[in-house]
Amino acid sequence: MKLAAGRVAATLDRPDPSVRFYLFSGSDSSTSRLHAQRLLGALKAEKVATSVAQLKSDPAWLADEAASISMFGGQRLLWIEPAGEDILPAVTALLDLPSAEAPAIAIIASTLRKDSKIAKFADSRPGAIHVASEPLAARDLVAAILELGRGEGLRLTPQLAERVAEEAAGDLMLARLELQKFALYADAAPDRPCDLDESVVDALGIDQAETDHSRPGDLALAGDLHQLGAELVLLEASAIDAIPVVRALQRRLLMLVPLRARVDSGQSIGTVLGSVWRDKAAVTRILPRWTSARLAEVMVRVQKLERELMLRPVPPSAALGELLMQLARAAGR
Template sequence: MKAKAHEVRARLQKPPEDIRLYLLHGPDEAAANELADLLGRALGPETERVEFDGATLKTRPGVLADEAASMSLFGERRYIRVTAVGEESLEAFTLLLNADRAGNPVVAIAPTARNTAKIVKLAQGAPNAMAAPLYLPEGADAAKLAAGIARDHGIRLAPDAADTLARGCGSDRAIITREIEKLALYLDAAPDRPKEADAAMLAEISAVIDEGEFGGAIDALVAGDAAKLGEEMRTLIGAGTSPVPLLRQMGKRLIALADMRVQIEGGASADQVLARVFWKEKESTARALRRWDSAHLVRGLERVREAERAVMASGNAGPVVAEQAVVVLARAVARLR
């Protein structure tokens, strides 16, 4: 069935027995991960989590239905989380929804899937599934999100600070939250002792920068120019910029390209798709669409997300990990020419 974000949130907080699949699709991957976490909390701390990705389901489509119907060794509840999902998972989802039984719910995150995707149509039309589109907030909505997160941490953000933070974090709530946490620590702020903050104060402690400054690195990645990308990465990281917002912006660009590739592969002409692209970016976008197909875009997004998770893990040299991962990806892109 088709659902809105607040509707699927309510179900994930109190999961009913009749829903086998929660499909969270669209570019707001941070919101999807937040919603997916609700299922584990609702089922309890003893619940076992089984993880797959779209690539696994493509080669082993029956494993999802098998795991959904299985029991853990000691009889605890379990649920299944699937990441980096695309059209390759259609058979696996079909088998899951048509299986005789499936007691373990599945939550799947599909950042590149549009409303017209086959997996989305499948979930929307099934009584035992829910599909919810998740879009990144923009403009005033993004600033409102940042202000709300800040308020929860005892900070009253000035309008310019909220807008700067939202743009610098790519409207990603996970990054916004981390930056707000740093700001709260810096100000010694809490809900019971609120403090005010403006853009100047944010700049003193924040590692985020305006997304426009990421443009060179992102363009180099999409073009497969490993040498230029290496230079851009070293410049940004040398300036003290966190690699996480950069990786998120790279992910957003790949998602946007994947969206356009799906339209082209669905029958739209390149001119029709490019008509909505800013004129200065049309030529480079056209080249990218000729170079990348949907499968490579999905894999590229997976690699960027893997790099992000590695950077965020403790005990590693985050900037070095990020630079190595994206430069390797750029070299792979160069071979697509």
Template structure:
């Protein structure tokens, strides 16, 4: 039985036992799942560009034909050496296909499976955690030491220095998803190329859109009860051509992210402390989100999530009313927050 702890994931992958036939990578951070799967699948073969050594399969196809994965795993490489079979994500059950691979004695192929956030009761996760020739590795959003290490490695490789305060701001602005973090760090490195160091102004210039800040102006104003500011920001976005979905999606995402934090606040945690648990929140938004948590209770947020979802559905059914429905929702959110604030 090999269920690896999240903190030990990178070490386990770096010291992968050659007897391991299946590596399952799962968790809510799909970017980290994909990054690790790519690294492991490519490292298992001598030439990752050779399609006979590294075989990429679609998870849906494997679920529909479970025997295919075992056939690929049992195939001998044309010119010798180990083969790697990389299975991309699917919502369908891959447990039967993986069980068939583990039943092959002495298979020289490594099967790498990407999956989503699997519950402990998931058949696929259960199979891999119980099998001695499989590894089940969780992938959670970078935080704390892990995120700091990702940042430090990227800047060191680029030859860029960074002071402690700026580094703290950078780390606090990242971490929601590994691929998103890599993308933002790549932009920062490119922006600062040839300069030797990274400053706070560079973060302001490059990371200003990490959390979709343009649309979040409407979100932040509405949830804070600033009715006029929310309405003005909404009108500016419309003039710039932002669709109703481009406004409703951030509203829904913000409400659903606030809900667990609001539950923490209801249990006695100060709003500022609860906000610290939001990885990937842009540093400029922290004071605003802290204020949101002081105004929105879990019950209010649950009702709001349902209201936003209803509005999204209504805009899809009546596209000609999308702008009016979106404006009504934004104003209602802002008025509710304003009443809570006593304005």
């Protein structure tokens, strides 16, 4: 079933156990990823990532995994990103199961044609839902950011929400990361909301911190071991907090994932890079070095590091430096 925009929030917040497959498509890939994350939270599930390559080589894997019971008893969400038409045999096998323990989602970072087989399948098959996301109008984008802010315990004025949208270049996943950072700073949460002050955005927003904090991650993703080594020495000497560097790296990955998906769908790297307006020089160095599957793996590792830095007494500079050097060596291969 293809969902109308007005039904998306309620459907994702209260998942129907009979739905086994969610297809998120459209040119606004940040909103598609936000929808997928919303479903993940509503299910209180563990994300189990797979790839198109794996499903092409073993179309039965998705159904087998969906039918199996988790070793630790928790809910799982099978996650295919970036996806494409090639996943149809695997998804068909999933919906043909008599019963399933885990649903699956697929994110396709482009608008699907009317003759798309995977879209027709998701639109018409019981047990499947299709959400197509196109870029939001300015008014709708501000409303979405106001809602995201409420979810983090932040009350924003429409003017401040518009500023957050502009600094995030309309990317709702990036805006959400920013709001999470502001909420952490303000000690805000849904059960103890507070007003977001413009001075907080001045101090912590993307424009203020992005250049210095993004440089280590950009050097790592570009495979520049020599300059990265010097940068890590500087970070250690300056006692710069590791968390902003990790979050700048997350923002860069969120920018790269949909660009790489467009390359995978058949567009040339030159055409894709032509649409980049922010940090084009860095993206030009990085994008050819990484596949979609490797970017997805890096995102998981960076998220894990962020949790470790925030929740456990891991030496921040050592843990961050180790991860960045591993990324640089991988990029240089």
